[in-house]
Amino acid sequence: MNMKLTLKIWRQSKPDKKDAKGNFTPGGGKMETYALNEVSPDMSFLEMLDVLNEKLVKEDKEPVAFDHDCREGICGMCSMYINGQPHGPDRGITTCQLHMRSFKDGDTIYIEPWRAKAFPVIKDLMVDRSAFDRIIQAGGYVSVNTGVNVDANEIPIGKGIADKAFDAATCIGCGACVAACKNASAMLFVAAKVSQLALLPQGKPERKARVEKMVAQMDEEGFGACTNTGACSAECPKGISLEHIARMNREYFGAKLTSERV
Amino acid sequence: MKLDSKVPEGPLADKWERHKFNLKLVNPANKRKYDVIVVGTGLAGASAAASLAELGYNVKAFCFQDSPRRAHSIAAQGGINAAKNYQNDGDSIFRLFYDTIKGGDYRAREANVYRLAQVSVNIIDQCVAQGVPFAREYGGLLDNRSFGGAQVSRTFYARGQTGQQLLLGAYSALSRQVATGKVQMFPRTEMLDVVLVDGKARGIVVRNLVTGQIESHSAHAVLLCTGGYGNAYFLSTNAMGSNVTAAWRAHKRGALFANPCYVQIHPTCIPVTGDHQSKLTLMSESLRNDGRVWVPKKVEDAEAIRKGQKRAEDINEDERDYFLERKYRSFGNLVPRDVASRNAKYVCDEGRGVAPTGLAVYLDFRDAIKRDGMKVIEAKYGNLFQMYEKITADNPYKTAMKIYPAVHYTMGGLWVDYNLMTNIPGLYALGEANFSDHGANRLGASALMQGLADGYFVIPYTLGDYLATLDYAKVPTDHEAFRATEEEVKKSVQDLLDVKGSKTVDEFHKDLGKLMWDYCGMSRNAEGLKLAKEKIQELRQEFKNNVKVLGTNDELNVTLEKACRVADFIELGELMIDDALMREESCGGHFREEYQTEDGEAKRDDDNFAFVANWEYKGENQAEVMHKEDLVFENVKLTQRSYK
Numbered sequence: 001m002n003m004k005l006t007l008k009i010w011r012q013s014k015p016d017k018k019d020a021k022g023n024f025t026p027g028g029g030k031m032e033t034y035a036l037n038e039v040s041p042d043m044s045f046l047e048m049l050d051v052l053n054e055k056l057v058k059e060d061k062e063p064v065a066f067d068h069d070c071r072e073g074i075c076g077m078c079s080m081y082i083n084g085q086p087h088g089p090d091r092g093i094t095t096c097q098l099h100m101r102s103f104k105d106g107d108t109i110y111i112e113p114w115r116a117k118a119f120p121v122i123k124d125l126m127v128d129r130s131a132f133d134r135i136i137q138a139g140g141y142v143s144v145n146t147g148v149n150v151d152a153n154e155i156p157i158g159k160g161i162a163d164k165a166f167d168a169a170t171c172i173g174c175g176a177c178v179a180a181c182k183n184a185s186a187m188l189f190v191a192a193k194v195s196q197l198a199l200l201p202q203g204k205p206e207r208k209a210r211v212e213k214m215v216a217q218m219d220e221e222g223f224g225a226c227t228n229t230g231a232c233s234a235e236c237p238k239g240i241s242l243e244h245i246a247r248m249n250r251e252y253f254g255a256k257l258t259s260e261r262v
Numbered sequence: 263m264k265l266d267s268k269v270p271e272g273p274l275a276d277k278w279e280r281h282k283f284n285l286k287l288v289n290p291a292n293k294r295k296y297d298v299i300v301v302g303t304g305l306a307g308a309s310a311a312a313s314l315a316e317l318g319y320n321v322k323a324f325c326f327q328d329s330p331r332r333a334h335s336i337a338a339q340g341g342i343n344a345a346k347n348y349q350n351d352g353d354s355i356f357r358l359f360y361d362t363i364k365g366g367d368y369r370a371r372e373a374n375v376y377r378l379a380q381v382s383v384n385i386i387d388q389c390v391a392q393g394v395p396f397a398r399e400y401g402g403l404l405d406n407r408s409f410g411g412a413q414v415s416r417t418f419y420a421r422g423q424t425g426q427q428l429l430l431g432a433y434s435a436l437s438r439q440v441a442t443g444k445v446q447m448f449p450r451t452e453m454l455d456v457v458l459v460d461g462k463a464r465g466i467v468v469r470n471l472v473t474g475q476i477e478s479h480s481a482h483a484v485l486l487c488t489g490g491y492g493n494a495y496f497l498s499t500n501a502m503g504s505n506v507t508a509a510w511r512a513h514k515r516g517a518l519f520a521n522p523c524y525v526q527i528h529p530t531c532i533p534v535t536g537d538h539q540s541k542l543t544l545m546s547e548s549l550r551n552d553g554r555v556w557v558p559k560k561v562e563d564a565e566a567i568r569k570g571q572k573r574a575e576d577i578n579e580d581e582r583d584y585f586l587e588r589k590y591r592s593f594g595n596l597v598p599r600d601v602a603s604r605n606a607k608y609v610c611d612e613g614r615g616v617a618p619t620g621l622a623v624y625l626d627f628r629d630a631i632k633r634d635g636m637k638v639i640e641a642k643y644g645n646l647f648q649m650y651e652k653i654t655a656d657n658p659y660k661t662a663m664k665i666y667p668a669v670h671y672t673m674g675g676l677w678v679d680y681n682l683m684t685n686i687p688g689l690y691a692l693g694e695a696n697f698s699d700h701g702a703n704r705l706g707a708s709a710l711m712q713g714l715a716d717g718y719f720v721i722p723y724t725l726g727d728y729l730a731t732l733d734y735a736k737v738p739t740d741h742e743a744f745r746a747t748e749e750e751v752k753k754s755v756q757d758l759l760d761v762k763g764s765k766t767v768d769e770f771h772k773d774l775g776k777l778m779w780d781y782c783g784m785s786r787n788a789e790g791l792k793l794a795k796e797k798i799q800e801l802r803q804e805f806k807n808n809v810k811v812l813g814t815n816d817e818l819n820v821t822l823e824k825a826c827r828v829a830d831f832i833e834l835g836e837l838m839i840d841d842a843l844m845r846e847e848s849c850g851g852h853f854r855e856e857y858q859t860e861d862g863e864a865k866r867d868d869d870n871f872a873f874v875a876n877w878e879y880k881g882e883n884q885a886e887v888m889h890k891e892d893l894v895f896e897n898v899k900l901t902q903r904s905y906k
Contacts, residue, residue, distance in 0.1 A: 015472075042535040044653075050540055050768070057766050057812060057821060065820055067328060069501040071541045073649060074426055075332040090652070097652045122472060123818045126328075130449070133329050137441040141434035144391045146313040146718045152390040153348065156402030166395040166420065169427060173331055202393040 003041065003105040007034045007052065009064055009125070010112040016120035022222050024117050029124075031110070041101035045088060046071060046078065048100055049111075066125040071096040073237065076172030079179070080125050081112040086176035086235045094174060094237045114175050116184035118222045129175050131221040132189060138217035139210040140193040142202045161199050168196035170238040177232035177240075183224030188232040190218050191248035192240050198251050208255035215252055265518075265876065265891050268679040269373040274897050275355075278377045281680070282723050286730035293318030295734040297481040298725070299466055301453045301508050303330030305425075305432055305710060306693025307487030309717025312435035315444035317722055319729075322479055323436070324448045324468060326503055326823075331433040334489060334501040335713060338425025339546035339646065340409065341417035342710040344382040349406055353414040355379045360898060362708060365411040365598050366673070366701020367850035367866060368900050369521070369874075371893060373680060374698045381719040382711050386418055388718055392431040396420050409706035410547055411598040411905075417707045422546050422646045428710055432717070448479075452823065453508040454751045456484055456515050456689060459743045463689035467744070467751045471823060474816045476752050478739040482732050483688045483725060486512060487717070490672035490694040492525065494831045494838065495783070496775025498669035499531060499544040505827040506834050509676050509695050517684040518876040518889065520697035521674035522834065523842035526704055526851050527784050528670035529555075529602035532653055533622040542668040543653060545625070546646055547706040550595045552630035552639065553663070555602070557614040557623050559583045564614040574616070574624055574662035585609055593905040600703045600851045600864070601905060603667035607784050608862065610666075617664050626662035667784060671709060673700040673851065674841075677876045677891070681724035682716060688728060692716035697874065702850025755815050758825045763808030767824045770805050774828070777801065778835055782842050787855040791843040798839060802832045837877055837886060844888065847871045859902070868900050 012029025036055070039048055046068050053063035069077040078095040082088035088098045103109065111125065119127040157165075169192070177188035194211050197203030203210070226245065233242045270281040288296065296319050300311040303325040311323040325333060345358040358379040363370060386404070390396065396418050397405040406415040420427040439445040450471040457465040457478065465480040491506035492498035513519045530545040558564045558577050566572040585605055587594045595602075606623045609615070616622050631639050636659060640647070647658045654664070676684050676691035678698055683690050693713040700708065737744070781794035805828070813819045848857040848864035849871070857865045874891040 040536055040538055043538045044540070047538045047540050051538060054766055054768055057810060060812065062812060063821060065818060069327060069332055069503050070334060070337045071502060072337055072499075072543045073652075074337050074423065075327070075334070075501065077327060077332050092648070093652050097649065099653065099655075101655060126818070129328060133331075133437065133440075133447075133449075136331075136434065137437045141438045142391065142393045143438060144388075144435075145316045146309070146388060146435070146722065147384075148387060148391040149384075150387060150391060152346070152386045152396075153403050155390055157398055158402050159398050159400045162395055162398040162402075165393075166427075169395050169420075169430065170423060172426075173329065196395070197393055200393050200395070202391060 001041070001105070002037070003039045003100065003103065005036045005039050005103065006108040007036055008108060008110045009034060011064070011124055012121050013123065015122050018117070018120050024120070027121060029121070039100055041099065043100045044071065044096055045082065045098040045100065046096050064125065065123045068096060073097040074172060076174035079114050079127060079175055081114070081179065083110050086114070086179040087237055092237060092239055114179040116178045116223070118184065118186070119175060119178065129173070132173050132175065134221065135186070135190055135214055135217045136193065139206070139213035142197065143206060155201055157200060165196045165199040168192045168199070168240065168244050171240055172238060174237065176235050176237060178223065180231040180235035181224065182229065182231070183227065185226045185232070186218050186223040187226040187245050187248070188236060188240055190214050191244040194248045194251055195244035198247060207251065208258070208260045211248060211251040211255050212259065212261060263878065263889050265677070265685065265889055266679060267371065267891060268681055269371065270680065274372065274376050277373050278380055285723055285727040288726040288730050290318055294320065296320065296729050297322065297736065299479055299481040299484045300324070300487060301466065301485065302333065302487035302489060303436065304333035304335035304487060304489060304693060305429055305713030306717045307333070307485070308429065308432035308436045309714050310485055310487060310692055310721050311445055312432060312439050313718055313722045314725065315439035321439070321445045322448065322481065323445055324451045324453060326450065326452045326471060328449055330436055330447060330449065331430060333429065334504050335429045335710070336426045337501065338710055339422045339544065340548040341407065341419035341424045341707040342385065342428065343409065343416050343707040344386045344418060344711065345379055345416060346383055346386060348404060349415045351414045353416050357414065358382060358416065361412050362699070362705060363701070363898050364903055365705040366703050367864065367903055368701065368868070368872070368895065369849050369893065370699055370701030372895060372897055377720070378699050378712060378715050381715045384719055385711060385714045389428060389431050392435060394420065394427045394431040407548060408551055408596060410550065410596045410602070411705040419548065422548070422643060425710060428714065432714070454826065455511045455747050457744050457747045458515055458686065459737050459741065462687045464737045465739065465744060467747050469755070472818050474814070474819060476748055476755070478744040478748055480737050480739050480744070482729055483690065485690045485692060485721065486676065486695050487692045488695045490675065491831070491834055492669045492672055494774065494835050495669040495778045496771050497534065497539060497542050499528060499542050502541060505830070507827050507830045509691070510830040510834055512676065512684070512686070512689060514879050515686065516879070517686050517689060518677040518878055519674070519837060520677040520874050520876045521841065522838045522877065523782065523845060523852050524673035524702050524850065525669060526599055526671040526673060527603045527667045528599055529606055529667050530625060530665045531668035532650065533617045533664055533666040534619065543649070544668070544670060545650060545663065545665060547599070549625060549643060549646065552642070553595065553625040553627050554584055554629060555586050555595050555623055555625055556582045556584045557609045557616060561613045564616055567616045568618055568620060574626065583609070590905045597905045598703060598705060603784055604853060606667055617666070622664040622666045624662040625665045627658060628662065631659065671704055673697065673702060673704055677874065681727065682720055683728065690721065690725070692721060702852055755822065755826065758809065758811050758822065758829065759815060761807065761809050761811065763810045765804070765808050766810050767821055767828050770801070770809060771828045771831070773801055774832055774835055778838070782839050785853045785855050786842050788843060791839050795836065795839050798832065798836050802836070805829065805832055840886065841875055841877065844875060845871060863902070
């Protein structure tokens with residue numbers, strides 16, 4: 001049974017501006033209303049937007065710009081609020097995996113870009129998440145050059161620790177955690193990387209400097225503070241646990257008390 | 263044109279070692295005088311950019327996504343092969359080499375494949391050192407699993423997200439170099455042409471996807487790590503943005519395109535549901551370790567299933583045809599991808615398909631769950647089962663999955679020599695973008711291996727050999743060659759905007775995809791290919807006269823981006839058809855119906871077709887000219903590939 005939907009979509013032609021001092025100027029935009037008939041419940045949410053865009057192009061209207069790429073929930077590119085929830089009503093998935101069978105005939109759906117000062121809107125539903133890249137650049141790595149000649153099995157790692165590190169490493173960098181947080185905090189994103197590398201022996205040598213540098217970069221990008229409401233973890237498509245934030249806090253205090261940045 | 267593959271002399275096992283010694287070196291203090299452009303930041307691109315920057319070169323890296331971490335390598339699920347022999351089950355470098363050559367149906371270059379097997383072991387060491395969380399045993403050592411086309415367990419994995427973890431490893435190495443300033447990163451930027459100065463690649467012209475600005479970047483060498491061209495079929499497991507534009511524009515500047523008809527159709531994808539479908543989702547090959555592939559023996563049962571009157575569970579054991587286990591006793595469900603796909607097509611052609619469209623077979627975990635318990639299966643495949651359920655609303659713990667083959671990977675690509683350089687000096691192609699290691703069919707878990715081998719362990723050695731022959735002097739981007747190329751790019755973009763036709767870019771892309779799938783897909787024949795050639799020429803003409811692209815160049819214009827890519831896919835599609843028509847044999851993913859054995863297996867013609875077909879662009883509306891590179895096999899005996 002095909003459905004009829006009313007879509008309310010954020011349209012913004014001019015980008016938000018953020019200067020070096022962190023001053024933020026919104027580009028301005030507004031919600032537009034579109035009617036869409038013939039939506040199949042088997043369509044993914046983004047395929048539904050494809051159908052809308054084809055219709056708009058045929059009517060000589062500008063299609064809605066949105067980020068998307070792999071469409072299988074792993075690249076982290078798709079990023080939108082659906083009825084106020086990052087990645088929509090379903091748990092544990094990204095927008096591209098959300099299917100229209102989660103909606104009913106006659107529904108009105110509100111679609112907006114991530115809202116956070118650190119993620120300025122570029123156009124319509126597209127935002128600039130390069131702040132995440134800069135946080136990783138600040139220290140989200142193990143400093144080894146290509147060509148280490150240590151056999152992989154010379155670094156044994158217990159299965160429990162390896163699995164825990166893996167849970168953190170599944171972060172796709174989509175930004176839903178920031179979008180879900182009332183303070184637009186990036187704690188879960190940063191914690192996932194800090195926690196992964198703090199758990200693993202490979203990450204130990206740079207452990208203290210890493211957490212200090214990544215947290216400093218996070219603050220500089222204008223993300224808000226964490227008040228442990230847990231909205232980030234609830235909305236995280238990969239279900240990354242708050243326990244990683246706890247571990248990062250522990251790492252951070254430890255690093256500050258016994259800093260090796262001498 | 264004479265093609266020199268530059269394969270070194272000497273015994274197979276010594277070639278790479280000897281070659282590395284003979285390669286010219288660039289003094290550490292002089293490396294900073296050379297600039298290198300890397301296009302694409304998947305496994306090949308990110309690993310190359312990071313490794314070259316570590317060595318001291320100045321790197322500029324480009325990707326069309328908003329961050330290098332999103333390149334489509336991220337979506338690889340199953341694993342990465344390496345000849346570590348940790349399982350004590352008889353693996354060796356030679357066995358990995360042999361399996362890969364055989365798996366590619368003897369259409370790859372021996373020396374390249376052997377090198378790939380050699381460096382495979384270093385890749386695992388490197389990734390573990392970076393903190394990539396591979397799956398482990400309780401004792402803390404690395405775990406392995408089996409993949410198609412091999413009888414040893416040599417696949418390293420990170421649940422069903424191996425590509426993600428490896429890419430994040432390479433991305434972290436890249437990020438570290440961005441922080442040092444050795445890599446300058448250009449996200450949301452698409453390469454639209456390569457710039458040649460005195461016959462050498464000296465830069466690229468790109469479009470900034472946010473502002474639309476067309477700009478030039480100069481360097482001493484250009485590395486294309488831009489992936490494959492599976493999206494020529496519209497529906498594929500590739501990301502929506504994956505495209506052939508960089509490779510195709512390089513081809514139009516003189517780079518030879520090798521074996522374009524070699525396309526991998528992956529057997530385990532979620533079946534198509536309707537016309538709205540925008541892409542297909544892969545279910546990892548690793549599922550075939552425990553899942554059993556079957557269809558009902560009787561057409562009537564299949565019909566009842568298609569009408570929704572019966573479900574998989576309603577079909578008794580003796581009414582099921584486990585056709586892969588039946589036909590291929592020793593490899594069973596783990597036959598290589600081309601064989602599994604073709605057999606799925608056969609049973610569906612017989613009317614035994616199990617989806618409403620008639621195009622699906624079962625992949626059933628009932629017996630594995632009974633044998634190992636739900637917990638074990640969940641630990642191995644949990645995320646894949648969850649993904650399947652989200653997309654289809656079926657629970658694979660309770661009922662059999664439905665799967666059907668889909669376009670997944672392209673073995674063809676730009677021709678490269680042993681150093682990964684194309685026939686244009688200074689222009690390199692790495693990873694899926696080149697043709698070199700997988701012959702006519704790629705084995706599972708070998709794409710990640712090749713991407714990282716090229717980026718971490720081959721290009722850092724071979725690039726220096728070329729750069730050492732160059733002056734330090736840079737070519738300024740106001741050089742005549744840059745200006746002329748920029749003008750051509752601007753004109754081609756404006757031409758698309760000026761058509762102002764009535765058919766959308768997506769409509770053209772879907773037409774192209776259907777045409778390619780019907781005539782140049784899982785099986786091909788001369789008659790169909792000839793018809794397809796006529797149709798694709800018409801489609802190309804229609805695109806030129808009637809494509810509808812709104813807006814201007816000077817803005818973020820998604821339709822324009824797509825139009826540029828589809829224009830190139832249409833041109834490439836014609837070359838794929840030419841290549842498929844020329845190759846009068848069946849091998850790997852290229853199955854010509856006229857050339858098959860009595861029991862329907864691919865029949866090669868080694869006397870006449872043991873060569874790489876390299877196509878040279880001759881200009882608009884001119885037929886391309888083919889140059890052969892003969893494949894010489896000194897270390898393996900060519901036999902009919904048997905998995906029985």
